[in-house]
Amino acid sequence: MLSIGGKEILIKAVAQAIPTYAMSCFLLPKGLCDEIEGMMRRFSWGQRDQESKIAWVGWKNLCKSKLKGGMGFRNFQAFNLAMLAKQGWRLLSNPHSLLALIYKAKYFPHGDVLNSKLSCCPSYAWHSIFRALEVIRCGTRWRVGNGQRIHVWDDKWLPTPTTYKVVSPPSLFDDFPMVSALIDHESRK
Structure with a gap:
């Protein structure tokens, strides 16, 4: 019963906001991101159960900014990497924080976070941040x-x-x- 604008606000305020904390700590599996985006797509076009509706615009176009003709929905995988890269940047810019000191002692004792290697048996949190370090390397x-x-x-x-x-x-x-x-x-x- 919601208008297109109401659905947009509901998707952005609920579906895209709830997993933000988890996305800033852990790399979500690609399948989970695709499944969440699929639910948002189906809700956006008004599908119920297995009923099929026509998607008049591709999801990638809806994920573009409003200035570029999209609706500003988040690409979950890119947003997940951006949130994890933010954690990596915190480790780089605050090397004396407790978290940075703990990670340094365990994963990169002789260098900095950008020159670290993925050791054997890393924690999932470190593995997630390590995967996002490429975003920092490319942009700094x-x-x-x-x-x-x-x-x-x-x-x-x-x-x-x-x-x-x-x-x-x-x-x-x-x-x-x-x-x-x-x-x-x-x-x-």
């Missing part, structure tokens, strides 16, 4: 500052929009050169 780059933590060849630190990395072949530097070796500290005074 270093601000140089003093350059002591930035590797010349491996880290994204240049302002060029292609790779943000040095593309020339490695030259005569240490085995693991840092950007600070390239900075002339005398000229900065």
